[in-house]
Amino acid sequence: MTMGVIEGIPPDPILERREMVQRVARKTLDRRILISRGMVGLCGVALLLALVPLFAILYSLLQKGIRWWNLDFFTKVPQFPSLIDPNAIGGVSNAIIGSLVIDGIAALFAIPIGIVAGLFLAESSSKFSSMLRTTAEIMTGLPSILLGIFAYQMIVIGFDEWGVKLPGIGFSGIAGSFAIGVLMIPVIMKASETALRGVPAPIREAGLALGARRSVIARKVVIPTALPGLITAVLLAFSRAVGETAPILWVIGASNIVEWSPRKEMASMPLQIFQSATSPYVALREEAWGIALFLVFVVLVINLGSRLFAAWLQRERR
Amino acid sequence: MDPSTMIRVSTEMSDQEGDPRLGPISMRFEDVSVTFHGRTAIRDVAFEVPKNKVTSLIGPSGSGKTTLLRAINRLHDLTKGAVVSGSIRLGDTDIYKGGIPATLLRTRVGMVFQRPNPFPTMSIFDNVVSGLRFNGIRKKSVLEEAAESALVAAALWDSVSNRLKAHASTLSGGEQQRLCIARALAVEPEVLLMDEPTSSLDPISMRLIEELLGELKSRVTIVIVTHNMQQAARVSDLCAFFLMGNDRAGEQIEVAPTKKLFSEPDDPRTLDYIQGRFG
Numbered sequence: 082m083t084m085g086v087i088e089g090i091p092p093d094p095i096l097e098r099r100e101m102v103q104r105v106a107r108k109t110l111d112r113r114i115l116i117s118r119g120m121v122g123l124c125g126v127a128l129l130l131a132l133v134p135l136f137a138i139l140y141s142l143l144q145k146g147i148r149w150w151n152l153d154f155f156t157k158v159p160q161f162p163s164l165i166d167p168n169a170i171g172g173v174s175n176a177i178i179g180s181l182v183i184d185g186i187a188a189l190f191a192i193p194i195g196i197v198a199g200l201f202l203a204e205s206s207s208k209f210s211s212m213l214r215t216t217a218e219i220m221t222g223l224p225s226i227l228l229g230i231f232a233y234q235m236i237v238i239g240f241d242e243w244g245v246k247l248p249g250i251g252f253s254g255i256a257g258s259f260a261i262g263v264l265m266i267p268v269i270m271k272a273s274e275t276a277l278r279g280v281p282a283p284i285r286e287a288g289l290a291l292g293a294r295r296s297v298i299a300r301k302v303v304i305p306t307a308l309p310g311l312i313t314a315v316l317l318a319f320s321r322a323v324g325e326t327a328p329i330l331w332v333i334g335a336s337n338i339v340e341w342s343p344r345k346e347m348a349s350m351p352l353q354i355f356q357s358a359t360s361p362y363v364a365l366r367e368e369a370w371g372i373a374l375f376l377v378f379v380v381l382v383i384n385l386g387s388r389l390f391a392a393w394l395q396r397e398r399r
Numbered sequence: 400m401d402p403s404t405m406i407r408v409s410t411e412m413s414d415q416e417g418d419p420r421l422g423p424i425s426m427r428f429e430d431v432s433v434t435f436h437g438r439t440a441i442r443d444v445a446f447e448v449p450k451n452k453v454t455s456l457i458g459p460s461g462s463g464k465t466t467l468l469r470a471i472n473r474l475h476d477l478t479k480g481a482v483v484s485g486s487i488r489l490g491d492t493d494i495y496k497g498g499i500p501a502t503l504l505r506t507r508v509g510m511v512f513q514r515p516n517p518f519p520t521m522s523i524f525d526n527v528v529s530g531l532r533f534n535g536i537r538k539k540s541v542l543e544e545a546a547e548s549a550l551v552a553a554a555l556w557d558s559v560s561n562r563l564k565a566h567a568s569t570l571s572g573g574e575q576q577r578l579c580i581a582r583a584l585a586v587e588p589e590v591l592l593m594d595e596p597t598s599s600l601d602p603i604s605m606r607l608i609e610e611l612l613g614e615l616k617s618r619v620t621i622v623i624v625t626h627n628m629q630q631a632a633r634v635s636d637l638c639a640f641f642l643m644g645n646d647r648a649g650e651q652i653e654v655a656p657t658k659k660l661f662s663e664p665d666d667p668r669t670l671d672y673i674q675g676r677f678g
C-alpha cells in the first residue's frame with residue numbers, strides 16, 4: 082500500500098493510469114519540444130537553402146539587366162555595334178513581338194484543347210481516359226527538345242508517310258507555336274483536371290438529381306465553380322511555355338526585323354538571349370541579361386496576376 | 400507506487416461548490432468570450448461544470464456552443480485571428496493563463512468530433528493507444544491494458560477484441576465513433592468534450608452512445624454539444640442554453656440542472672426554444 086491510498090480499498094486503475102499518463106507526458110514534454118524545435122529549425126535551413134539560389138538569380142539579373150531597359154531596348158531591332166560606338170546595339174523589339182505572336186498562337190489552340198481534355202479526364206472513368214491521363218503525364222516529362230524535332234519534321238519539312246502528305250512550310254513562327262502548344266497541352270490538361278475534380282461530388286449530384294445532362298452540369302456548374310483553378314492552370318502553363326527555348330530552337334528560324342506574320346521566320350526572347358549571349362560583341366553579351374530580366378519579369382507578372390485574379394474571383398463569390 | 404512519484408492530478412475544487420444538487424465542480428468559466436478577427440462568436444460565458452456529470456450545451460446554430468467547446472481544448476490556438484478571453488479553470492489550472500502547454504492540457508481534456516475520425520492508416524489497436532504513444536508511453540503491457548480498459552468502457556471490446564490488428568476503416572460508422580471515444584478515453588482525461596457525437600449516426604448507434612455516456616461519467620466529466628434537445632434531456636445532468644444575440648454573437652441564456660431547465664426554466668426565451676421544438 083502506498084501513500085494516498087486508504088488501507089483495504091484496492092487502488093483505482095483508472096486514477097493510477099491518469100497519474101502515469103500525466104507524469105510521462107510531463108517528463109517527455111521537454112524532449113518532445115526540443116525535437117520539435119530542432120525539426121522546425123531544419124525546415125528553416127532547408128527553406129533558406131532553397132531560397133538562396135532563387136534570390137541569387139534575381140539579384141544578378143536585376144544588377145546586370147536593369148540598365149539595358151530603355152526606350153531603344155523595347156522599340157528598336159538589333160544592330161551590330163560599330164568600332165565608333167560599341168554600344169550601338171539597337172533593341173530587341175523583334176524578339177518581344179516574336180514571342181508574343183508565337184506564344185499567343187500556341188495558347189490559342191492549346192488552352193481549349195487542354196481544358197476540354199482535362200474536363201474529359203475529370204468526368205470520365207473509362208479505360209481510354211486513364212490511357213490519356215498516363216500519356217499526358219509522360220508528355221509533361223518529355224524533354225522539350227523532342228517537341229522541337231517533332232515540329233521541325235511536321236511543320237518545317239513536312240510530313241509524308243502512310244500515304245498522308247503535308248507540305249512543309251519552312252522555318253516559321255507557326256512551327257514554334259506548334260511546338261510550344263503541344264508542350265502546353267498536357268500541362269493544362271493535368272492542372273485543369275485537378276481543378277475540375279476539386280468540385281465536390283454532391284454539387285454535381287445536385288444537378289443530376291434535377292434531371293440535367295452531364296454536359297449541361299459541366300457547362301453550367303462544374304466549369305464555373307472550378308474557374309479560379311482553371312485560370313491559374315492555364316496561366317501557369319503559359320508562363321512556363323514563354324521561357325521555353327529548346328522547342329523553338331530550330332524551327333522558327335531568325336529575323337532581325339519586327340515580324341508579325343507567323344508564316345515567316347521570327348525572333349523570340351529565349352532564343353535572342355542565346356544568340357546575344359554567344360555573340361562576339363561585349364555589349365550584346367551584356368544585353369542578354371536585360372532580355373533575361375524582361376523574360377523573368379513577364380513570367381512573374383503572369384504568375385502573380387493569375388494568383389491575384391484567382392484569389393479575387395474566389396472572394397467575389399463569397 | 401513510489402510515494403515520491405505520486406503527482407496530484409486530482410481536480411476537485413473541494414472548497415468550491417457549484418449547484419449543491421450536482422456536487423463538486425470540475426471546470427469553471429468566468430467571463431469567457433471568443434472572437435475571430437475581432438468578431439465575437441460567443442461572449443460572457445460564466446458557469447460551472449459539475450464533476451463526473453454530463454453537461455449539455457444546447458441552442459440554435461450560430462449560438463457559439465461548438466466555439467465554446469473547442470475553447471476548452473484550446474483548439475482555437477491553431478486558428479489565426481482567434482482570441483479567447485476570460486478564464487476557464489480546470490481544477491487549479493487556468494488553462495489559458497497558467498502557462499500550461501496546450502499538448503499537456505489536451506491529455507487532460509479529450510475530444511470526440513461530429514464525424515468519426517479514426518486515423519485511416521492505423522489498426523484499431525494503434526488508434527486506441529495513439530494518444531498514449533504521442534505522449535511518450537511505449538511499454539507494451541501498459542498500452543494493452545489501457546486499450547482494453549478504454550475499449551471496454553466504449554462498449555467496443557466484445558466486437559473487436561479478436562481483430563485488434565484490423566484497420567479502423569473496417570468498422571461501421573457507429574463503431575468508428577465508439578473507437579474515437581475509446582481513443583479519447585485511453586489517456587484517461589479528466590474531461591471529455593463531445594461535439595454532436597451522434598449527429599452523423601443511425602438511431603441505434605445513437606442510442607448505444609447515449610447509454611454509454613451514463614456509464615462513462617463515473618470515469619470522466621462530460622461536456623456535450625447537441626442539436627437534439629431530447630438527447631440533452633435524456634443524457635445530461637446540467638444543461639446550458641445559448642442564443643445568438645442581436646450582434647450575431649452567442650450568449651449564455653440560462654444554465655440549470657437539466658430537469659429544471661426542461662420543466663420550469665427561469666428565462667422565457669428558454670421556454671420558447673424548448674416549446675418551439677417540442678410543440
